[in-house]
Amino acid sequence: MTKIEKRGGTLGVETRAAEEKRTLAGYAAVFDVSADIGGWWIERIAPGAFAEAIGGDVRALVDHDAGRVIGRTKSGTLRLSEDSRGLAVEVDVPDTTDGNDLWTLVERGDISGMSFGFAVKHDEWDETGEMPIRTIHKVELYEVSAVAWPAYDDTELGKRSLQEWRDAHQPEPDTEITDPAAAPVTKAMLTRARLKMDLDLKVRSTR
Template sequence: MTDMEKRGGGLGVETRAEGDKRTLVGYAAVFNSDTTIGDYFIERIAPTAFDKAVKGDVRALIDHDTGRVIGRTASGTLRLAVDGRGLQVEIDVPDTADGRDLWTLVERKDISGMSFGFRVTHDEWDETGDLPHRTIHEVELYEVSAVAFPAYDDTSLGVRSLEAARAEADKSRDEAKRKKENDLAAKRRIAERKAMTEQKIRGIRQDATP
């Protein structure tokens, strides 16, 4: 997916076994925590970001590899929840080669993080600091992954979002400038018409004076 960004990876993932059921638990994202993305901008995820996304059909993957599915919300083997900290993830690990290998790697701490792939549907930018500050308010969530390394791709998409926000701000400023100029021109026309009317009235009064 060319418009997908990836974040997370260093928040930790743990194993939880109950009888024959083996579950990975962790957080794919935390709220209101600033992260510098590629020295281009600072990013923060708002608590509203996943409210709609968790209701969709999301897959659980290994290292964002779409060929290594280990869970899915539609089947109940992946469960997502939003709490006060962030996006909580539970994955029932399958009894497959990938599932068994993943369980061993998490137990050994070779794989120690959760990440997520997403598309931003609503963000805001603040450029008053040294680096632009992006707040993500809403996303479309494609997948969550158990990962070995933090993922901060694709920074170019974030930069394009910043450029679009700047273009929109420039457009708004231009529209506000044009509106101000149009309002001033309208006021001048009204003042001119008023002055002409008053002049005509004075002329009529002078003509009516004996």
């Protein structure tokens, strides 16, 4: 089973009422904006990350709850597009308990954020600074949600991805670093990796 990460924030969602339908509109993600993921790393979404994903069968949910569907791309009640800002969302709100409640909560300003559930298909890591930076280039998109709180769940998946990147890029034990300019950066990267692994173990031991 694919494990889904969730990201979001107070990116804004608004109501648009027409004669025949009610539509919620906003952004589930914005490009090139740095988000601090639980103090573990900085995350940015690159333009084009959703280009392939928005053609799939994606649901619109309330608070990432699969039992509270309010729209779907396959039925045309959810419309997704990429523009220069990010992943734009439009949902035709149904005349259901969840739909009516959500409409009222957004109108009142009680719910003002959007989020998305995804699996990473291609990302890159940069550890030359004080905190690792993860740039997401391609995702598989499962759902978008109207949310009361930003969701930064499943950070274990990101930490696992970071460790895999470190394992793939650290120098071989017998490899001598001959570039003086590269040596300090490489040693710093390895030091941070060891410290982070040690912290991971301490965090797990307290759970």
